[in-house]
Amino acid sequence: MSGVIFCLPGxxxxxxFPQLIKYTGLDIEVKNPSDACFAENFPLKxxxxxxxxxxxKLTETLAILKYLVDQVPGKYNWFGKTKQDEAKVWxxxxxxxxxxxxxxxxxxxxAFGIIPYDKDKIDRGLAVLEKLTSLLEDQLQKTKYLVGDEATLADIYAIQSVKVSYGNLWEESWVKxxxxxxxxxxxxxxxxxVGEDLKDLKPAAKAVLGQ
Structure with a gap:
């Protein structure tokens, strides 16, 4: 199996996906969506x-994740040990x-200026993010990882989002x-x-809130 995956930086x-491909050794090239063949093959871009x-061809993050890790089932504790674990991972x-x-x-x-500044949108996002993050905290107070005592695909995917808020929004006082x-x-x-990518991750020196 060999192919190419188009990933949006950041x-x-x-x-x-670059981390997953490096770890598993799958013969997949990572390309930027600016590559000419991207739009030709994926009109929704x-x-x-x-x-x-x-x-x-395959689109949608979770479908691609499932397909790729199924190529290397014994390489990592992707879905836990039981069917209940697997359901929780999903x-x-x-x-x-x-x-x-x-x-x-x-x-x-x-907040980062990728789209025009909108304080109301930022405030709504922060309120929902805090509520959702509390669910993660509650679970991680009960279990070592999101699904039991070993990391699964749920953890290595969740950290991709958490690292953004951890390093740019959550200051040391929040983390404590x-x-x-x-x-x-x-x-x-x-x-x-994912460890190599996280080695320099620290709480935000100051929360990024835009203007």
Whole structure:
């Protein structure tokens, strides 16, 4: 199996794939969506998008994740040990990919000037993000990782979004009030898939809130 995956730099829905491909050794080239063949093959122009050399194409983050990790089932504890674990992994993947990323973008895009500044949008995003983050904290107060005592695909995908808020929004005082997330982040720094990318991650010196 060989192919190419188009990833949007900086996107929490794309950033897992270069790390995943490096760890697994899959024969997949990572390309930027500015590449001419991207629009030809994917008219919606949404990332990530995967094209195999035999012509097989796949879009949507979770579908691509499932397909790729299924190629290397014994390489990592992707889905836990039981069917209940697997169901929980998919629960967290869906939660992060939809609700969490959407709230993250409502704050980050105007706060970083990627779209025009909109204080109301930022405030709404922050309010939802805080509520959703409390669910992560509650879970990580109960379990070492999101699904039990070992990291799964849920953790290595969730950290792609959490690292954005951790390094740009959550200051040291906030982190101290969320010991579950703080411990989990430190654990993920040792993870063989994503640890290298997280080694310099620190709480925000000052929250990025735009103008």
């Amino acid at each position: 996107s929490p829905r794309s950033s897992i 949404k990332c990530p998008a995967y094209k195999q050399n035999d012509g097989f 629960q967290w993947l869906s939660f992060i990919n939809s609700e969490y990323v959407n709230a993250l973008c409502d704050w980050a895009l105007p 009030e969320h010991p579950g997330i703080a411990r989990w982040v430190e654990q993920m720094k040792k993870d063989p898939v």
